[in-house]
Structures are given as C-alpha cells and as structure tokens.
Amino acid sequence: MKRVRIVVFFDCVMAVFLLCLVFQQRFLNAAVETGKRNEMIQEETKRVALTFDDGPNPEYTEKLLDGLKDREVKATFFLLGNQVELYPDIVKRMHEEGHLIGNHSYDHVNLGALCESEACTQIKKTNDAIYKVTGEYPEYLRPPFGSVKNKLDEDMNMIVTLWDIDTRDWEVQNVASIESKVLGKAKDGEIILMHDAYATSVTAALDLIDKMKQDGYEFVTVDELIFE
Numbered sequence: 001m002k003r004v005r006i007v008v009f010f011d012c013v014m015a016v017f018l019l020c021l022v023f024q025q026r027f028l029n030a031a032v033e034t035g036k037r038n039e040m041i042q043e044e045t046k047r048v049a050l051t052f053d054d055g056p057n058p059e060y061t062e063k064l065l066d067g068l069k070d071r072e073v074k075a076t077f078f079l080l081g082n083q084v085e086l087y088p089d090i091v092k093r094m095h096e097e098g099h100l101i102g103n104h105s106y107d108h109v110n111l112g113a114l115c116e117s118e119a120c121t122q123i124k125k126t127n128d129a130i131y132k133v134t135g136e137y138p139e140y141l142r143p144p145f146g147s148v149k150n151k152l153d154e155d156m157n158m159i160v161t162l163w164d165i166d167t168r169d170w171e172v173q174n175v176a177s178i179e180s181k182v183l184g185k186a187k188d189g190e191i192i193l194m195h196d197a198y199a200t201s202v203t204a205a206l207d208l209i210d211k212m213k214q215d216g217y218e219f220v221t222v223d224e225l226i227f228e
C-alpha cells in the first residue's frame with residue numbers, strides 16, 4: 001500500500017513538472033513573438049516631417065489646421081513676419097494646437113543676397129512678431145529659396161532647416177502631381193516642403209497623410225525628426 005502511495009506521489013510530481021515545462025515553453029514563445037512584432041513595427045515605421053512655408057495664409061491655413069487636427073498630426077510652419085502681424089489669431093491657434101513654428105524671414109527676401117545687418121533684421125523682426133503671439137522665440141530658420149550666408153544661423157543662434165523633397169506645389173497647383181513627388185519616394189527621416197497658400201496644397205497634404213499612414217509613416221515636427 002505504501003509503495004502504491006509513493007508511486008502516485010511521484011506521478012503527481014512528474015505531472016506538475018511537465019506542466020511547468022509546457023507553460024514555460026509557451027511563455028518563451030509568446031515573448032519571442034512579441035519581441036519580433038515590436039521589432040517589425042519599429043522597422044516599418046518611417047518618420048517624415050511635413051513643412052509649410054509662406055504662411056499664415058488667411059484663406060487656407062485654417063483649413064489645413066482643421067485637417068491636421070482631425071488626423072492628430074503635428075506639422076512645422078515657417079512663417080513670414082509680415083503675415084504673422086496681419087493674422088496673429090491663426091498663429092496663436094497653430095501654437096496652441098502643438099505645431100512647430102519657424103522663421104521664414106519678414107518679407108520673403110533672399111537672405112543670402114542681403115548684407116548681414118539687413119538679413120539679421122529680417123530674422124529678428126520675424127522672431128519678435130512670433131514671440132509677441134506665442135510667447136516663444138522660434139529656433140528654426142528656413143531661408144526663402146534656401147539661400148543664406150555662412151554663419152548667419154550661428155550669429156542669430158538659429159538652426160537652418162532646408163528640405164529633402166520639394167513638392168513644387170506652388171508651381172504645379174495640382175493634387176496628383178504634388179502627391180506623385182512624395183508617394184513611394186519619401187524615406188525615413190525626410191523633410192517635405194509645401195506651402196499652405198493654395199487649395200491644392202491643403203488637399204494634397206491631407207490626402208498624403210491618409211495614404212502614407214496606411215504605409216506605416218508617422219508624421220512628426222522637424223525638431224522631433226532632428227533630435228529624437
């Protein structure tokens with residue numbers, strides 16, 4: 001009788017041991033699967049920054065802001081100082097909704113062709129106009145035409161931000177043509193140049209967000225792209 005009890009006891013111990021082994025294996029498999037899935041998501045996520053120059057525009061910027069808000073996307077706006085002074089409410093909304101605001105000169109001038117003091121004035125006047133509305137001085141400068149003299153950015157303590165993809169939206173003013181410059185071409189970490197000054201640009205930008213999100217793109221602001 002004693003012998004039978006011992007056998008039953010060992011059978012039970014063995015059964016518990018085997019069950020533990022099975023559960024441990026399943027747990028390990030699940031952990032490996034989760035790890036693989038996370039790696040794939042990281043590999044597939046491509047981050048790009050949509051940037052809009054020449055605003056704020058009284059007709060189109062708010063339409064763009066509405067669309068960005070619906071899609072929970074943050075963009076970067078390089079503003080003209082004179083437009084900021086004309087339409088401060090749009091700039092205020094832009095800031096409150098978490099978009100990054102940069103400097104695009106006061107009068108859309110070729111900073112590279114100006115003498116140093118005139119170029120500095122263009123930047124400073126715009127920084128002051130933006131500060132007056134948002135309470136923050138912009139740190140990023142996109143010189144019109146991508147033209148800037150050496151060291152102006154250092155002298156003004158600003159980060160010059162150019163672009164990787166120029167949609168030439170101001171020239172073509174055609175949604176399909178704008179999209180064709182970006183779809184299937186934008187790579188991880190790239191900056192896309194557009195202008196919130198045309199209906200076609202707003203439509204194309206929002207459409208690009210919808211299409212590219214499905215392909216694993218994430219839309220971030222320029223500072224996130226550069227520093228994170």
Ligand SMILES: [Zn+2]
Pocket residue numbers: 053054104108144145
């Ligand atoms: Zn411009």
